[in-house]
Amino acid sequence: MHAVILGVGDQVRAVLAAQAGQPDDDASETNAGVTNGAxxxxxxxxxxxxxxxxLSVATAGLSDRxxxxDDLVEGIRRDMVSRGAVPSKATLDYAATELDELHRAVDLACSQVEQIRPAWKAVWEQDLxxxxxxxxxxxRAESSLDEATQRLDAVAKLTHQLNRVVAIASTNPSAVIPRPRKFDPNAAAVVGEGAEGFEGLQTVLAELSAVLDAETAAAVSERRLRAARRIEKLKQWExxxxxxxxxxxLRQFAGVTAATDEPPAGGTTAAETVKPRKLRSTGGVEALERARAAREREVLxxxxxxxxxxxxxxxxxSMAQ
Structure with a gap:
């Protein structure tokens, strides 16, 4: 067992040294066949x-021995206790010899395990x-596939929109073909350089791009406008x-009570009445001492x-007598 474990440990160290570019002379001499095929x-x-x-075979053999x-010594003990049988000296000598050999074998196996542990750790690090x-x-592959999926979805949506535009253009070409806009110098002159937020041509182009033509404005859904107005009314009511x-x-604590239990929407009203609330005087140690002294005086x-x-x-x- 000792030779097998040491030989395999030398093989592992030789392979790792060959990979790192640092050959081990002893290992290469004893395991030339393994290192050449590594x-x-x-x-x-x-x-x-x-x-x-x-290592598994060696440890299993040690465990069996x-x-x-253990079975031998336990059997001797049972015979002595139950039947009073005295074991022979040869049996005890064999048990003592086997015990010493097993102690040495276990110690040697432990030292060999410590020797091959670094080689195993190096292999584990490579695997990790x-x-x-x-x-x-x-x-990286999952990230690339997710990005490709998102791009495909965007392309599919754009293709669907283009198909809708083509379908609309087949029936009403003027609805999708943009009309050329003419630059009006009089309208541009209204916005001067001194106006707030004016940045020259960039501001003019931004305003022109934000203007909707008549057909686009007519296409806005009236239902969406009604929903927007309804939401604005709800927000105002809230x-x-x-x-x-x-x-x-705070008003309840200070004694300011209104006609209803709900607080007023905007400030105080005429319906509110001021009822100051007095805090209960709890005093302290001195007040407790004074109360205790007063009770004692009353009792006395x-x-x-x-x-x-x-x-x-x-x-x-006594006076009557």
Whole structure:
């Protein structure tokens, strides 16, 4: 087992050294056949698989020997406890010898595992780099495909619009063919250089591009205009009747109450009445001490008055005698 694991470990180190351009003299001498046939990460993975199988076989053999020794010693113990049988010296000597050999074999296997661990880690790092590279390739491919899909959708929409334009042009060519616009110098002279936001020819061109001709304006849907006006009315109503909870709570706390429980839409009204609310005086430690002293004085006064009355009642019979 020792020779197998050491040999495979030398093979792994030789392959990795050959890939890094740093040949290992000892490994190349002992494993010339392996290094000559090595071909990149595939050879490293092949050597690692061979090492893994050898290590599995070796550890399985050690485990079987340990179990056999444990069964032997346990059987000797049961015989001594149940039947009082005394084992022979040869059996005990065999158990002791096997125990020493297994201790040495386990220690040797642990040291060999530590020796081949760096070679395995190097192979794992190569595999991880390959996995990361492949993952990045997949991500780039997915990104490219998503972009291509979006472009295809845009092209499909544009093609659909062009087909609609062609269909409209077949029935009404004047609706899609733009009419040439004439530049009116009188209209352009209205906007002077001193006007706010005027930037010369760029502003004029922007205004011209924003102007709709008569046919485009006629094509605007009346239903959309009604919906826009309805939405504007709703927003105006919300602004007028919006409830400000914070202001309402402040007025309630300050004692300002309106005719309705809802806060007024705009400021205070004549229906509001000012009812100042007094805060309960909780005092502090001094106030508590004063209250306690007052209660004590009241109790002492009541006890003193009761004692006087009892004493007066007791004095009346003695005076009568």
């Amino acid at each position: 071909d990149g990460p595939a050879a490293s993975r092949k050597v690692l698989e061979h090492t893994k199988s050898a 340990v179990l056999d020794l 780099r390959r996995v990361v590279t492949e993952q990045e390739l997949l991500d 602004r007028e009747h919006r409830r400000d909870d914070f202001s309402w709570e 006064a009541a006890v003193y008055q009761h004692a006087k009355e009892v004493k007066a009642k007791q004095a009346l019979p």
